[in-house]
Amino acid sequence: MSDPSPGNQNKWKTLDKDLGRILMLEQAGAVIARPVVAIGIALAFIMICALGAAAFVGVGQGTLIIVAAAAFGAYMALNIGANDVANNMGPAVGANALTMGGALVIAAVFETAGSLIAGGDVVSTISGGIVAPSAVADPDTFVRAMMAALIAASLWLNLATWLGAPVSTTHAIVGGVMGAGIVAAGFGAVQWGRMGQIAGSWVISPVMGGVIAAAFLAFIKAVINDVPDKLAAARRWVPVLIGIMAGAFSAYLAMKGLKRLIDVSLNQALLLGLLIGLATWAIFRPIVRRQSAGMENRKRSLKQLFGAPLIASAALLSFAHGANDVANAVGPLAAIVHAVEGMGASEKVSIPLWVMLIGAFGISFGLLLFGPKLIRMVGQEITRLNAMRAWCVALSAAITVIVASGFGLPVSSTHIAVGGVFGVGFYREWEAERRSRRLDRQKGKPVSGEERARRKLVRRTHALGIAAAWVITVPLTALLSATLYWGLGLLF
Numbered sequence: 001m002s003d004p005s006p007g008n009q010n011k012w013k014t015l016d017k018d019l020g021r022i023l024m025l026e027q028a029g030a031v032i033a034r035p036v037v038a039i040g041i042a043l044a045f046i047m048i049c050a051l052g053a054a055a056f057v058g059v060g061q062g063t064l065i066i067v068a069a070a071a072f073g074a075y076m077a078l079n080i081g082a083n084d085v086a087n088n089m090g091p092a093v094g095a096n097a098l099t100m101g102g103a104l105v106i107a108a109v110f111e112t113a114g115s116l117i118a119g120g121d122v123v124s125t126i127s128g129g130i131v132a133p134s135a136v137a138d139p140d141t142f143v144r145a146m147m148a149a150l151i152a153a154s155l156w157l158n159l160a161t162w163l164g165a166p167v168s169t170t171h172a173i174v175g176g177v178m179g180a181g182i183v184a185a186g187f188g189a190v191q192w193g194r195m196g197q198i199a200g201s202w203v204i205s206p207v208m209g210g211v212i213a214a215a216f217l218a219f220i221k222a223v224i225n226d227v228p229d230k231l232a233a234a235r236r237w238v239p240v241l242i243g244i245m246a247g248a249f250s251a252y253l254a255m256k257g258l259k260r261l262i263d264v265s266l267n268q269a270l271l272l273g274l275l276i277g278l279a280t281w282a283i284f285r286p287i288v289r290r291q292s293a294g295m296e297n298r299k300r301s302l303k304q305l306f307g308a309p310l311i312a313s314a315a316l317l318s319f320a321h322g323a324n325d326v327a328n329a330v331g332p333l334a335a336i337v338h339a340v341e342g343m344g345a346s347e348k349v350s351i352p353l354w355v356m357l358i359g360a361f362g363i364s365f366g367l368l369l370f371g372p373k374l375i376r377m378v379g380q381e382i383t384r385l386n387a388m389r390a391w392c393v394a395l396s397a398a399i400t401v402i403v404a405s406g407f408g409l410p411v412s413s414t415h416i417a418v419g420g421v422f423g424v425g426f427y428r429e430w431e432a433e434r435r436s437r438r439l440d441r442q443k444g445k446p447v448s449g450e451e452r453a454r455r456k457l458v459r460r461t462h463a464l465g466i467a468a469a470w471v472i473t474v475p476l477t478a479l480l481s482a483t484l485y486w487g488l489g490l491l492f
Contacts, residue, residue: 038369049074062340073333077362079157086374087417088317091390094379108364114322115360131181135189149176150332152481165469168412169328179478180485205415210423213396239284247277252398306387313394330359383425393420425458
């Protein structure tokens with residue numbers, strides 16, 4: 001029998017307090033140790049890549065340069081995984097269609113698969129014609145320019161991830177190449193017309209992504225959500241929407257993710273998308289009918305029908321991203337290896353398998369170690385998403401790329417996806433404001449400024465911060481790369 005005396009009670013209270021303090025210290029230690037462990041794993045990966053490069057190329061005159069380039073290529077791949085992949089997985093996590101763990105696993109698998117299966121075996125080392133190849137024809141100049149661009153882009157991506165800003169890795173590399181090219185060969189070496197197109201994409205990409213995502217959301221609300229018999233409308237329209245998604249992603253992957261396997265024109269990609277879209281529509285008609293049987297005639301029930309298509313779209317976006325953006329990590333590295341091995345500067349070079357492995361696994365490691373921060377920001381902190389809204393964002397990414405490719409417009413997948421999230425949020429805000437104003441007029445009550453501010457569904461601070469990060473990406477990486485190019489010239 002326990003002793004109920006006051007002395008014993010005080011003793012147990014003291015013990016509980018001590019145990020509570022110990023638990024708090026353990027939890028604080030775990031929080032502090034988590035990022036330290038992630039950084040340690042990342043550093044170990046970079047070292048393994050550097051040692052692997054040394055083992056692969058052997059001892060020679062340019063071995064040290066290749067080893068350094070492999071280390072920075074691994075660092076770049078880690079940063080791409082930490083920053084860029086959030087755009088594909090953020091909406092699905094924000095809509096609760098995927099847990100954070102599930103999103104990380106799916107993204108890592110499909111990013112790696114896209115990099116290794118469909119990653120381009122030839123990459124433009126002058127970043128899409130930003131700098132004239134003749135301007136950096138000297139091998140030493142070329143190697144130094146590529147190294148400076150790689151380091152500058154990596155540092156900016158690292159900082160942007162730390163700040164919580166999703167930015168374009170392609171634009172970071174472009175800025176790096178431009179800055180080094182200007183110092184190496186002057187302003188005349190830069191293709192300013194191409195730079196003007198890239199600057200235009202800062203507006204084109206997010207606006208197109210936002211408008212298309214908002215248009216699909218408005219369509220879904222008009223033909224499914226806001227009709228009396230929602231289930232009947234869903235049985236009619238959800239298979240059509242899934243067919244559009246399948247067709248759009250088929251065309252998107254054919255144009256952007258499968259260049260290494262098959263070479264298709266825009267018209268061929270659209271025809272392939274049309275055929276797959278029709279087949280998917282026919283397959284999903286009975287499936288949606290069975291899924292909707294027994295559901296309540298409510299908006300909440302309809303969201304379940306978009307869960308699986310949303311997960312599939314996120315996986316396909318990750319595959320295409322891995323196929324395309326692995327070149328941002330390993331393109332400069334492949335160019336340096338090409339030049340050091342005596343083949344000089346070249347506008348296009350082949351990517352060796354060991355270089356591709358650094359990019360593929362680096363992107364996956366970066367996602368797993370540092371990706372959750374930006375995934376939460378894109379999926380949860382800009383505006384509130386559900387399966388329907390997130391599905392509209394994912395679909396807009398594929399359609400925008402197809403439309404832009406048809407017009408020859410350069411666009412950024414990062415800007416498109418984030419623009420789609422903002423487009424969905426601003427559309428909901430506009431619709432809610434319109435509905436509230438109508439109700440307020442019926443009641444005869446004016447809307448106060450405080451009430452109007454409370455109805456905002458998009459966080460403006462994120463919009464301003466992200467837009468600022470987009471605008472400064474190219475000039476900042478150019479300035480940083482120019483400085484690094486000059487510094488590397490003093491060292492070597």
